[in-house]
Structure formats: C-alpha cells, structure tokens
Amino acid sequence: MLKLRCVVERITYQNPENGYSVLKVKVKGYSDLVTLVGNLLEVPAGSVLLCEGDWKIDKRYGNQFVCQSWEEVMPATTYGIEKYLGSGLVKGIGPKFAQLIVKQFGTETIEIIETDIDRLYEVPGIGKKRVELIRESWEKQKDIKNVMLFLQNYGVSTAFAAKIYRQYGKTGIEKVKENPYRLADDIWGIGFKTADGIASKMGYEKK
Template identity: 40%
Template structure:
C-alpha cells in the first residue's frame, strides 16, 4: 500500500454519473496521478489517499485509490488557493485573497461560526456571506458522511 498526501492540482477526468475520477495531485514537489471514485472533491483541496501503485500501459504509474480523506489546508496560502479554486461558488482568486488577508488562519472558523463577518470584506454582501457559509457547511457535512461510510467499506 502507498499513501499520497497533497493538493489536487487538476481534475483530469470525472464521470459525473459514478464519480470515477483521474486527479493530478502535488505532494512535496512530486506530481502523482490518482484514479478512483471521488464524487465530491474539488481542485485545490488537500487529500490523503491510500491505495496500490499500478502501471497503466498508456498513462504510466498511477495510485489506484482504495480510501481517502479530505484534509484541511495547512496554511493561509493553501486556504487562499482552495477558496480561489472555484470549490466555493462565488469566490474567485481575487476575493479569496481578500478574505484570507482579512481573517488569516481563522478563515474557515469565521465561515462556519461567524459567517456574517465575511461581509466585512470588500465585494461580499451579507447574502453572499450566508451563501458561502452554507456551501462550506454542506462540503463539511459531505466529507464527514464520506469518512463515516468509508469506515464500513462503502464509497460514494
């Protein structure tokens, strides 16, 4: 078994019907190709995946993922990168930069616990702040459900 922890640089392929995906993941300067079922993952997210290294006749070495967990970004740059990746609808690179500049490492806590404070950032209305918070909460709940189901060998 092999484990890769890194950031999803690019989703090269995704079957929307069953979630089967091919991901490009950066791990400490190395790039890995991960294949498996990832129905709720976005570019910019940090992932820890475990599986078997296999050699594809056309595409080369890949990690055939058997289990994975979405991890929280490790630093403010990673938070900014995640938010700017399009994972949260309505937040682009410029807005992500302003949000993280304002709230730093507390960004996710603010989004979950004090979402009205997002309106302190130029370009964020109170309504948008609540929509962002709702999306963050929905993604968190989906991750928790995936982790729970994986404990019983069920993948989504």
C-alpha cells in the same frame, strides 16, 4: 500501502457511474503534478486529500498513484486554503474573493468561516448578500461531508455515497439508519445484496 497528502489541482476524468476518477494533484517534494487515480467522485479541485495506495507505472499514462482509500482534510497553508476556497466549491467565493479572504485571515481562514463567519464583513468588498450565500453553501458542504463520511464507515463507495446524498440530501444519515434496505429501491445501482451488506455492518439481522 503508502500514504500521500496532496492538493487537487484539476480533474482530468470522472465516471459518474462507478466513481473512477483521474486527478492531477500537487504533492510536496514533486516539481510536476502527480496523477492520482481511484474512486474519487465528488472531489473538487482545491481539495486536500490524505490518500492510501501504491505507485503504479501505466504503460500508456506513466507513473500514477492508485488510491485505495482517502479522506479529505482541511488545507493548512495559505496556498491550499486559497485554492480550496477559489475552486467554486463554496458559492460566493471565487478566485478573487478567495485571495482577499486569505489575505485578511491567513491560515485562520477556515476556522473563522467555521466558527465566526460574520468576520467576513472585515474583508473589503464583501457585502451581506455574499456572506449569506457563503454561509448557506458552507453549511451544505458540511452536510455532504457528514453524509459521505457516515456511509463510508459502512463500506459504501464514494460514488454510491454521492448518489445517496443526491437522493436524500442532509437527511441521508437518518434515512439509512432508519431502513438501509430502502437503498435497493431508491438508489439506482444498489441491489438487495449491497443493501443487505450495509445493513449487516450496521447491526441489522439478515433478511
């Protein structure tokens, strides 16, 4: 399989039930946006993805990169960081403040938000209320990523991982570790067979 690093520019289509998504992404070396398809639910515009998959020519839609697996990586360029922060993913930061924050901190922006968020007060026009909103939203996004990454290690699709997070919130890891079979009762679309497969990968004895 091939690897493709890209920045999500916009979401063309997403199926919330099975996670199938069609995204337009920016790829270094390509003048036009590339079509990326696969199980990419809960991936917002502005995200930087490292995808594995293959190119395919669709009779109707043309050249596409079919993603088999992916991981989100933090953007490393000022363009990517500004796009990521301005996507609406982090409450309190829209395109305007994303531009101001990146202008102030450059490529160190993500590290500063992660480790020393109070430095946002150095950005003109950002008050206490906005910084607290950004802090709260950033922590929530970390919780989502932690739960999703944990579940993907046990073969849980992105679509189901998103449903599990919506059901349990940041306690998702704890709930699944405690009893993976509860997923069959609590999460629509996950039956006993799927829950048993997850449990088996986690080292539980088969029921």
